[in-house]
Amino acid sequence: MRPKPSAKPKLGRLEKMNPADYWQNAADFQHWLAEAENLDLLSDALGLTLAPWAEDDGPEDKAGSASEYGLFQEAETDQIVLVAAYPGSSETPQLGALITGAALAEASTVVWIAAEFTTEHQQTLNWLNQLGQAQVAFLGVEVELWCIGKNAMAVNFTALQDSLGEFEEGADEGSQPQTRGTVAPEPEPEPEPLTEAQQANLDFWTGLCEQMDRLGSLVKPGNPTPEATMGFAIARAGFRLNAILDLEHRSLYTELLLSGTDAHAHFYLLAHERDLIADEIGLPLIWDDSGDQTCVIACLLDNVDFDQRDQWPHYQAWFCDCLERFYEVFFERIKHLDANGYHAMPHHRIASLTDTLILPASQRP
Numbered sequence: 035m036r037p038k039p040s041a042k043p044k045l046g047r048l049e050k051m052n053p054a055d056y057w058q059n060a061a062d063f064q065h066w067l068a069e070a071e072n073l074d075l076l077s078d079a080l081g082l083t084l085a086p087w088a089e090d091d092g093p094e095d096k097a098g099s100a101s102e103y104g105l106f107q108e109a110e111t112d113q114i115v116l117v118a119a120y121p122g123s124s125e126t127p128q129l130g131a132l133i134t135g136a137a138l139a140e141a142s143t144v145v146w147i148a149a150e151f152t153t154e155h156q157q158t159l160n161w162l163n164q165l166g167q168a169q170v171a172f173l174g175v176e177v178e179l180w181c182i183g184k185n186a187m188a189v190n191f192t193a194l195q196d197s198l199g200e201f202e203e204g205a206d207e208g209s210q211p212q213t214r215g216t217v218a219p220e221p222e223p224e225p226e227p228l229t230e231a232q233q234a235n236l237d238f239w240t241g242l243c244e245q246m247d248r249l250g251s252l253v254k255p256g257n258p259t260p261e262a263t264m265g266f267a268i269a270r271a272g273f274r275l276n277a278i279l280d281l282e283h284r285s286l287y288t289e290l291l292l293s294g295t296d297a298h299a300h301f302y303l304l305a306h307e308r309d310l311i312a313d314e315i316g317l318p319l320i321w322d323d324s325g326d327q328t329c330v331i332a333c334l335l336d337n338v339d340f341d342q343r344d345q346w347p348h349y350q351a352w353f354c355d356c357l358e359r360f361y362e363v364f365f366e367r368i369k370h371l372d373a374n375g376y377h378a379m380p381h382h383r384i385a386s387l388t389d390t391l392i393l394p395a396s397q398r399p
Contacts, residue, residue, distance in 0.1 A: 073106070298329060311363060
């Protein structure tokens with residue numbers, strides 16, 4: 035039977051993610067940024083009101099069809115704002131492409147987004163602002179991704195103070211959209227010491243990551259975590275490989291987690307091939323579509339004694355093997371999934387398909 039959930043909601047721990055694990059490349063990041071609610075987040079960070087640029091207004095043709103940047107307009111002034119978004123650290127070739135695109139589009143504001151800026155690139159932005167003399171503003175923005183537990187994720191944009199300062203000091207009133215300064219962040223509190231269970235989790239995941247590195251696994255581990263779940267990127271946004279310690283039920287789980295509005299459509303498209311997938315992966319699989327916007331495909335190792343540390347290498351080897359198999363079997367399938375290609379059977383709710391799937395007597399927590 036499925037274990038009963040606690041009466042109180044569980045509190046999650048914030049964990050910083052690598053943006054490159056969520057956005058596969060600049061084009062993927064740019065496409066995400068163009069969505070209205072995501073563009074609002076960037077607007078708030080800059081103190082601007084950004085809106086998509088109408089395709090027939092001209093500058094799009096000048097700038098070409100580069101997928102690494104997008105053209106927007108500032109709602110109050112109708113001036114062109116070029117935004118280039120990269121999920122990794124700032125690189126010099128990005129700056130060259132950004133300046134070229136801005137010149138072709140005749141942009142008045144240039145926004146460069148990256149996960150991290152080098153000191154040299156921050157100095158370059160300041161120098162460009164001095165040269166621009168309020169005719170063109172160059173703004174640097176660092177992006178952070180955070181996850182809370184296994185499902186909830188959040189993004190944070192932080193404008194570089196130096197580039198904002200140069201812009202605000204050099205701009206004439208009315209000639210550029212005004213940017214709002216941001217409050218200096220409070221010093222981070224000292225982290226609380228780990229509990230015994232959290233330290234054990236951290237030690238276990240550290241050993242798993244070391245074993246994956248030694249084996250040259252296709253699955254690239256991130257930083258070990260003190261939590262009971264460790265996640266790994268696979269193929270595209272909305273999909274995640276998880277390794278789970280369910281010590282309450284003396285079990286380990288390897289799972290492919292599907293999340294988002296298209297999770298069920300993607301799940302059922304994969305479920306159409308469940309017999310072939312089971313043959314390819316060579317493991318008994320759990321197919322669980324009971325979440326509102328999450329679905330899970332998982333395998334289980336039970337009768338685990340986590341207190342016996344001499345058994346950990348065996349458990350870590352099991353995770354290595356399962357994660358590798360999941361990655362090999364699902365990676366290409368995930369890349370080519372199209373939620374628009376799924377159509378529920380007429381006169382049946384999607385949930386009715388659950389009865390055709392494989393559900394174990396004891397499921398993941």
